[in-house]
Amino acid sequence: MAKVRQIFCAKCDKLMKPTLLPYYEFEEGMPLKNVESYKCYTCSQFTFTESQARKMEARTEKIKQNTFSFDKKISVLGKSLAVGIPSELVKHVSLKKGSKVKIIPLTKTSFKVIKIL
Numbered sequence: 001m002a003k004v005r006q007i008f009c010a011k012c013d014k015l016m017k018p019t020l021l022p023y024y025e026f027e028e029g030m031p032l033k034n035v036e037s038y039k040c041y042t043c044s045q046f047t048f049t050e051s052q053a054r055k056m057e058a059r060t061e062k063i064k065q066n067t068f069s070f071d072k073k074i075s076v077l078g079k080s081l082a083v084g085i086p087s088e089l090v091k092h093v094s095l096k097k098g099s100k101v102k103i104i105p106l107t108k109t110s111f112k113v114i115k116i117l
């Protein structure tokens with residue numbers, strides 16, 4: 001027999017049941033629809049298992065990539081290579097001329113740029 005995962009409400013210790021949240025923001029401004037979660041039908045508290053949280057994180061990441069993705073060509077700036085930062089992204093991250101950023105290599109084909117506050 002398959003083992004059923006039992007999750008109890010942290011507030012009132014009642015058995016929580018799997019439910020779909022119609023709307024949930026795992027990250028602010030990144031709404032997800034039909035999110036798997038566990039709900040307490042006594043106090044309406046809901047919670048997520050680790051795998052549910054991982055799924056939400058992956059879905060949020062996908063939305064981010066689809067919302068903010070730009071194809072750019074590399075150009076040359078003195079001895080460095082340069083890539084223009086699209087104005088939508090400049091606005092989103094509040095960058096301006098003179099802003100400082102940190103560039104961190106991630107994999108063989110990617111790096112991230114973080115604004116230094």
Ligand SMILES: [Zn+2]
Pocket residue numbers: 009010011012013014040041042043044045
């Ligand atoms: Zn409860």
